Amino acid sequence: MSKIKDIAEIKLPKLGESITEATIIQWLIKEGDPVEKGMAVLEVATDKVDSEVPAPFHGKILKIFSERDEVVKVGQVIAEMEVHDKAPSGTRVETTISIEESEAPDPLPVKKKAVKKQSVPQPALAHTAQISGRTDNSFYSPLVKKIAIENHISYEELARIPAQGKDGRLRKSDIFKYIEEGRPAQFMQSFVPEPQDSGFKIPDLKFDKGSGKIIELDRMGRMIAKHMVFSKIASPHVTAYVEADMTDMVNWRNEHKDKFQEKYGQRLTFTPLFVEAVAKAIKDFPRINSSIDGNKIILKEDINIGIGAALPNGNIIVPVIKNADQKDLPQLAKDVNELVEKARNNKLSADDTSGGTFTISNVGTFGSLMGTPVINQPEAAILATGVIKKRAEVMEYEEGDKIEIRQMMYLCLSFDHSYIDGNLAGSFLRRIADYFEDFKSDKKI
Numbered sequence: 001m002s003k004i005k006d007i008a009e010i011k012l013p014k015l016g017e018s019i020t021e022a023t024i025i026q027w028l029i030k031e032g033d034p035v036e037k038g039m040a041v042l043e044v045a046t047d048k049v050d051s052e053v054p055a056p057f058h059g060k061i062l063k064i065f066s067e068r069d070e071v072v073k074v075g076q077v078i079a080e081m082e083v084h085d086k087a088p089s090g091t092r093v094e095t096t097i098s099i100e101e102s103e104a105p106d107p108l109p110v111k112k113k114a115v116k117k118q119s120v121p122q123p124a125l126a127h128t129a130q131i132s133g134r135t136d137n138s139f140y141s142p143l144v145k146k147i148a149i150e151n152h153i154s155y156e157e158l159a160r161i162p163a164q165g166k167d168g169r170l171r172k173s174d175i176f177k178y179i180e181e182g183r184p185a186q187f188m189q190s191f192v193p194e195p196q197d198s199g200f201k202i203p204d205l206k207f208d209k210g211s212g213k214i215i216e217l218d219r220m221g222r223m224i225a226k227h228m229v230f231s232k233i234a235s236p237h238v239t240a241y242v243e244a245d246m247t248d249m250v251n252w253r254n255e256h257k258d259k260f261q262e263k264y265g266q267r268l269t270f271t272p273l274f275v276e277a278v279a280k281a282i283k284d285f286p287r288i289n290s291s292i293d294g295n296k297i298i299l300k301e302d303i304n305i306g307i308g309a310a311l312p313n314g315n316i317i318v319p320v321i322k323n324a325d326q327k328d329l330p331q332l333a334k335d336v337n338e339l340v341e342k343a344r345n346n347k348l349s350a351d352d353t354s355g356g357t358f359t360i361s362n363v364g365t366f367g368s369l370m371g372t373p374v375i376n377q378p379e380a381a382i383l384a385t386g387v388i389k390k391r392a393e394v395m396e397y398e399e400g401d402k403i404e405i406r407q408m409m410y411l412c413l414s415f416d417h418s419y420i421d422g423n424l425a426g427s428f429l430r431r432i433a434d435y436f437e438d439f440k441s442d443k444k445i
Helices: 122-131 142-150 172-180 219-234 247-264 270-284 329-344 422-437
Strands: 006-011 021-027 040-045 050-054 059-064 071-073 077-083 091-096 237-245 290-293 296-299 305-307 358-361 381-385 389-397 400-416
Touching: 006 059, 040 077, 142 172, 142 219, 237 422, 247 270, 247 329, 247 400, 270 305, 270 329, 270 358, 270 381, 270 422, 305 329, 381 422, 400 422
Parallel strands: 006 091, 305 358, 358 381
Antiparallel strands: 006 077, 021 040, 021 071, 040 050, 059 077, 237 400, 290 296, 381 400, 389 400
16 A cells, blocks of 8 residues: 655746736646646646646645636645655655746647648547637637747637637647648638538648749748737727718818928828827727736827838838827828838838837728728727728708718728727727818818
């Protein structure tokens, strides 16, 4: 009969320099189970990474003190075990296992060699059928998200990966295996089985990518691609639309742009007029000027508005107008012109592109009617302004309706629906349109 030589307290290990607590994802064992040294006994999650906590010795789990979904502090005792190894008899050992954040496994690289066709085990397929429509972000831990970002895997594709974790949770081992298999569901259409279906099989998908000139993404292109994929994974995007009558603003600018340049030495484009109105709307709805940190919303004190600018190589960069709400139109025009000129000549500094709290993307400069922009993380929302186009509109007057030629523009606001609701986003977008439409035709330069 095995003799109990020790009792060990298993504490939540240190998970990184700035990490003070973690959430228990699941216990991989139960009380009374035998364990081997190094065997994973539970999974924990922080806002940055998932980690497995190993057993420090051979033995048996005596007592579990912390339950699933419980938040525990670093150093807190989470379990107690009998020790059946060479530790001195009769002593009480306090064990803290250090798992540095940097030791989290790197995402598996996608192998370039041909992947052999292989069938997916039937149990995994049955499980996939149950979760094929999964889109709830809470299913995905920080580590799974990190792996998805590194490999450009979207939420939609994540939802197709067979998940073997408890309650349908997608584990890092699941996504590693999926990548090794060549991402078989990468291009598969979403599928919801009919009630009579007992399940479905992922088809063997093989796509001819065709031939042609191969162009490598440059460093900035790769950074932009990663940033965009991260944004789509990190934030549930919803886009709201309104249209604005820009006639008064267009007429005022056409009438005053030459005088404005003579007086201030600056070109008067629509961008500073847009920035001016958006800054006013942000002051009316300050929650739009925010970002999220775990379960906390950070309301930004400064209103720093980013504007999309094209670089000579075709990439788009977002220089930032700092404290836009505190500047008059001449200063806004000066800032816009200087930042655009710097972008064209590759002279933007790190300070010019940092600190943004809200972004405007003027897709109308490319002739686009409208666009659904991707949020510039870690901001809460982004506005796209479309082309200003003449249209016949029905105008309402006291004496009756009239059809007039008006200058119309679509506005599109993409927002993070995890903490910005539709009412706030819609009201904010409508307020911007109101400021555009209520432009004072007698505004002085």
